[in-house]
Amino acid sequence: xxxxxxxxxxxxxxxxxxxxxxxxxxxxxxxxxxxxxxxxxxxxxxxxxxxxxxxxxxxxxxxxxxxxxxxxxxxxxxxxxxxxxxxxxxxxxxxxxxxxxxxxxxxxxxxxxxxxxxxxxxxxxxxxxxxxxxxxxxxxxxxxxxxxxxxxxxxxxxxxxxxxxxxxxxxxxxxxxxxxxxxxxxxxxxxxxxxxxxxxxxxxxxxxxxxxxxxxxxxxxxxxxxxxxxxxxxxxxxxxxxxxxxxxxxxxxxxxxxxxxxxxxxxxxxxxxxxxxxxxxxxxxxxxxxxxxxxxxxxxxxxxxxxxxxxxxxxxxxxxxxxxxxxxxxxxxxxxxxxxxxxxxxxxxxxxxxxxxxxxxxxxxxxxxxxxxxxxxxxxxxxxxxxxxxxxxxxxxxxxxxxxxxxxxxxxxxxxxxxxxxxxxxxxxxxxxxxxxxxxxxxxxxxxxxxxxxxxxxxxxxxxxxxxxxxxxxxxxxxxxxxxxxxxxxxxxxxxxxxxxxxxxxxxxxxxxxxxxxxxxxxxxxxxxxxxxxxxxxxxxxxxxxxxxxxxxxxxxxxxxxxxxxxxxxxxxxxxxxxxxxxxxxxxxxxxxxxxxxxxxxxxxxxxxxxxxxxxxxxxxxxxxxxxxxxxxxxxxxxxxxxxxxxxxxxxxxxxxxxxxxxxxxxxxxxxxxxxxxxxxxxxxxxxxxxxxxxxxxxxxxxxxxxxxxxxxxxx
Numbered sequence: 001x002x003x004x005x006x007x008x009x010x011x012x013x014x015x016x017x018x019x020x021x022x023x024x025x026x027x028x029x030x031x032x033x034x035x036x037x038x039x040x041x042x043x044x045x046x047x048x049x050x051x052x053x054x055x056x057x058x059x060x061x062x063x064x065x066x067x068x069x070x071x072x073x074x075x076x077x078x079x080x081x082x083x084x085x086x087x088x089x090x091x092x093x094x095x096x097x098x099x100x101x102x103x104x105x106x107x108x109x110x111x112x113x114x115x116x117x118x119x120x121x122x123x124x125x126x127x128x129x130x131x132x133x134x135x136x137x138x139x140x141x142x143x144x145x146x147x148x149x150x151x152x153x154x155x156x157x158x159x160x161x162x163x164x165x166x167x168x169x170x171x172x173x174x175x176x177x178x179x180x181x182x183x184x185x186x187x188x189x190x191x192x193x194x195x196x197x198x199x200x201x202x203x204x205x206x207x208x209x210x211x212x213x214x215x216x217x218x219x220x221x222x223x224x225x226x227x228x229x230x231x232x233x234x235x236x237x238x239x240x241x242x243x244x245x246x247x248x249x250x251x252x253x254x255x256x257x258x259x260x261x262x263x264x265x266x267x268x269x270x271x272x273x274x275x276x277x278x279x280x281x282x283x284x285x286x287x288x289x290x291x292x293x294x295x296x297x298x299x300x301x302x303x304x305x306x307x308x309x310x311x312x313x314x315x316x317x318x319x320x321x322x323x324x325x326x327x328x329x330x331x332x333x334x335x336x337x338x339x340x341x342x343x344x345x346x347x348x349x350x351x352x353x354x355x356x357x358x359x360x361x362x363x364x365x366x367x368x369x370x371x372x373x374x375x376x377x378x379x380x381x382x383x384x385x386x387x388x389x390x391x392x393x394x395x396x397x398x399x400x401x402x403x404x405x406x407x408x409x410x411x412x413x414x415x416x417x418x419x420x421x422x423x424x425x426x427x428x429x430x431x432x433x434x435x436x437x438x439x440x441x442x443x444x445x446x447x448x449x450x451x452x453x454x455x456x457x458x459x460x461x462x463x464x465x466x467x468x469x470x471x472x473x474x475x476x477x478x479x480x481x482x483x484x485x486x487x488x489x490x491x492x493x494x495x496x497x498x499x500x501x502x503x504x505x506x507x508x509x510x511x512x513x514x515x516x517x518x519x520x521x522x523x524x525x526x527x528x529x530x531x532x533x534x535x536x537x538x539x540x541x542x543x544x545x546x547x548x549x550x551x552x553x554x555x556x557x558x559x560x561x562x563x564x565x566x567x568x569x570x571x572x573x574x575x576x577x578x579x580x581x582x583x584x585x586x587x588x589x590x591x592x593x594x595x596x597x598x599x600x601x602x603x604x605x606x607x608x609x610x611x612x613x614x615x616x617x618x619x620x621x622x623x624x625x626x627x628x629x630x631x632x633x634x635x636x637x638x639x640x641x642x643x644x645x646x647x648x649x650x651x652x653x654x655x656x657x658x659x660x661x662x663x664x665x666x667x668x669x670x671x672x673x674x675x676x677x678x679x680x681x682x683x684x685x686x687x688x689x690x691x692x693x694x695x696x697x698x699x700x701x702x703x704x705x706x707x708x709x710x711x712x713x714x715x716x
Contacts, residue, residue, distance in 0.1 A: 025328070025368035025386070027395055031315070034366065034395045037383065038071040041390035043085075046161060046304075046374040047383065048094045048101070050135060055101070056385070056392070059083075059090035062105065062113055064140060067392070069379075079133065079140040082108035084126035085115045088175075088217075089151060092160025097168045097202050101133045101140055104160045104172055106151040116155070127151040128158060130172055132206065146200055147208050150192045153177040156217075157194075161304075163221035166228040170200035173232065175217030176254065183213050185256045187281040195254060197221070197232065197246060212250035213284055216258065219373070220305035220322065226503065226523075227339050233302035233322060234292070241302050242292035243322060243333070245340055251280060251287040260291045260353060293341050294333065297355045301325035304375040304385075312380035312397045314462050317482065321365060323372030323384065330366040330375065330384065337502075337522050337542050338563065366395065403432040423464075477515075502540075547585075567605075597636075606630045617659075621645055637663050638679070647673045 027034045043059040052069040055078065062083035066074040083090045084106045093104035106126045108114050114125060128151035133140035151158060157175030164170055176195035181188045183195045197212040211230070220233035234242040234252060240259030244252060256278045279289050296302070304323040308316045318339070322331045333342045344350060348358040370388025377383070381396040401409070403416050403424070418424050418434035425433055462480050467487040477497035484504055491506075493513035502522040509529055517535050522542040531546070533553040540560045548568040560580040567587035576595035581604060588608040597617045604621070607628040615636045622643040627650050634657035645668045647655065654674035661681040665688050672692040 023368050025366060025384075025393055027366045028361075028364050031397055032395050033398050034393055037392045037394040038067050038073065039389070039391040040073065041065070041392075043090070044373065044385050044387060044390055044392070045090070045092050046094055047376055047385060047392070048096050049376065049378045050096060050101075052379065054383070054392070055094060057091045057094055057103075059092065060085035060113070060115060062091050064091075064094070064103070071392075078138065079103075081105060082111050083113055084108045084151070085113065086155040088156040089126075089128070089158045089160075092158065093162035093172060095162040095164045095170055096135070097164060097170065099135045100202070101135050102130060102146070102162055102170050102172075102200070103133065103140075104128065104130050104162055106158060125152070128160070128174060130162075130200070144206075146206050147172075147198065149174050150177060150194055153179060153192060153194065159215075159218050161219055161221050163223055163230070165199075165223045165230070166225070168202050170202060171197055171211065171221050171223070171230055172200070173197045173215065173218045173221055176215065180255065182281045182284060184254055185214050185251070185278050185281060185284075187278070197230075197250075211248060212246050212252060213287060214250075214252040214254050214256075214279075214289070216252075216254040219301075219303040219325070222305040222307055222320070224320075224339055225307055225309045229339065231293075231305055231320065233305050235301060236296075236299065238299060239297055241296040241298075241300050241324075243294040243302065243305065244292050245290075247288070247290075249287045251284065251289040253279065253289050257289075259295045259297075260351075262291075263295075263297075263351075263353060291352075293352065295353045297353055300327055300329070301371075303372055306375040306377060306382075308377050308382070313377065313382070317462065321375055321382070323369070323375050325371045325373065325387070328367060328369035328371055328386070328388075329364060330369070330372060331363045332365040333363060337520075337540060337560075369393070403434055407432070601625060611635045616640055633657050635659070639663060642668055644668060 025034055041056065041058060042061065045057045045059045047054050047056040054067040056065050056067060058065060060083070062081040063077040064079040066078050068074065081091065081103070089106040091103070091105040095102050105128070107129045108126050110125070128149040130146040132144045132146055134142040154177040157177045159173040159175040162170060162172045174194055174196060176184055177192070179192050179194050180186045181191045181194070183191065183193065195213060195215045196210060197215065199209050199211040201207045201209070215232070215234055216237070217235045218232050219235070222231050223229070224231065230246040232244050232246050234244060236242065236258045242259065244250070280287055301324050302322050303325050306321050308319065308321070316332060318335045319332050320335065322333065323329070324331070334344070335341070336343050342352070344362060346359055346362045348355070349362065354360055354363070369384060369386040371386065372384060373387040374385040375382060381394050384393045384395065386393060403418070406416050407413070413426070413432050416424060416432045422434040422436060425435055463483040464481070465485045466481075466489050467485050468489060470490045471494050472490050473493045475495045476499055477495050478499060480500040481504060482500050482502050486504055486506060486509070491514060492510045495515045496519045497515050498518040500520045501524055502520045503524065505525040506529055507525045507527040511529060511531075511534070515535070516539055518538045520540040521544060522540050524544065526544055526546065530550070531554055532550045535555045536559050537555050538558040541564055542560055542562045544561070544564045546569060547565045551569055551571065551574060555575055556579050557575045558578040561584055562580050562582040563584070565585045566589050567585050568589060570590045572590045572592050574592055576592065579595070580600070582600050583603040584601070585605045586609050587605055591609060591611065591614065593614060597615045597619060599619045602620055602622045603624045605626045607626055607630060610631045612631045612633045612635060617636050618639045620641045622641055625642070625645050627645065627647065629649065629651050631651045632647075632655050633652070636659045638659045639662040642663060642665045645665070647668060647670050650673070652674070653672060655678055656674050657677045659679045660683045661679045662683065664684040666684060666686045667688060669689040670693065671689045675693060
């Protein structure tokens, strides 16, 4: 449904104030407050910060309005462009790179603003265009056309939002405008560039490339400031609004599917969605579909999506925010460890769908806006554009009470909260004080202060400057140091049990005697760190580069090594019991003789690894698992899943003597591979490439599976 029905509603009742129908917005987190920052806009869509000033877009009149940092509007717009404004077209998107500002709008061919809400024939006037302008500190000038897109096909689904990436690339989205072409997963000779996300490479003279397709309509794009991943929101028709992680070559699925593929109760509402065989028509064969990271079983009209990158929102540093138009809400979603999906404490949300009767308090941050159209973070605050009342709201942290005032109000010592840049310390008087970390360490050594007292609050030192501090022999277990700076800090003999050290730089650190058991080292720089002999039981090392490290005596039992680089490592005597090894690079590593069975090795790289005689039974190697120049002779792969694996580059091109009994090699390439002496009892070769193989070895097995497959399809 998108903005359409809400905008119709706003247009019909514009003769009286919407404040009669809406209460004032509220923030549901008691640590934050909200105030109206600026108002008086007619139809504000999106905004962008230029220095401390805001540039905000007026959808229907084509004006770019400048707002001072105190919320006062400048007298004159910085730009006025001729737009065609229908239900969902007009001046829609803005972003900036250096002194260049990018705008997305439907440009009027007549040179003056046009508004159409009734005569459908007039929608054919104008095209959607992306321009680059120069910002001189006062005005936008020197327009350069970057891309022209259809704008004449429909009143609605024009998309229009723009986002900047970490490398100054620009992303923008256009909706499907109700078309049914290859961009919508329908084979058709008529092809319009609609329902797609494009990327502008600003470092390559603004070269434009297609980034994603199969999108119904979107009012939200954002880039994760930590990973650089692109995310979007997408509007469904009568159900299944979405939040998506958008990888290069992403197929969002429309019109073949909307919402998660396993929710038949949703897809049956529109029979057309049920057929996924229409995905990826030419020329999009290499675009990849994946289910949304979150969906609504209903229509909320998700719009803006934003990641906090401000100190004042540190408690939400691993979250993203999404606004909706229909209910005027802002949702908050907690990201998982690798920031590719969400985690919830409410089991009702574990299916990644908010059903109508599900409890939603966990994911609600604010509500009461008259249609959220944009969210941006700047200077310690969240700024929200409320479309219906033409206002911008500012959300920022409350000033916290002093520790003494908190204590006098009945707060226990352990529950006292410090401002984000401070840490608690118990003075020798027995009272808690909130001080800067460097002050705290000084007090510990000179004034008999302590951070180890049983009544101490939990220490949180996220994103702190801890450079030069001496933490030796301090118990900092269960503390949160996410993103903190440890330059020149001494951390030997520190107890970091279950501490969060993710995204820190520990390169070259002396960790003698330091305890890291259960610690979170996701994305941590461990270059030059000696981990030999360390007990890393249950430690999270997601994405860690451990290549060529000496792990002699290191205990990795239960550790999460997903996406890590273990190339060149000698793991021959390492305990990998319950260790997570998804997507690991084992290139030229020496793996142990045990602990390898029953593992999930999906997408893992075993190039150059000697796996001969190893027990890999019941393990999974789906998708892009690689075995180039790996020795697989006499390996035990019984009951293993080896889906879409290419065996043609294994060492000596030989699986001789391997045990493949009960294994699944569906869609795998065994062309010309030596299968002499291989155990093939009940091996599944469904649609595997067996060219050049001895048919007497595998013919009966394949025939059996072929007939069984046909029989099952006929029965069901």
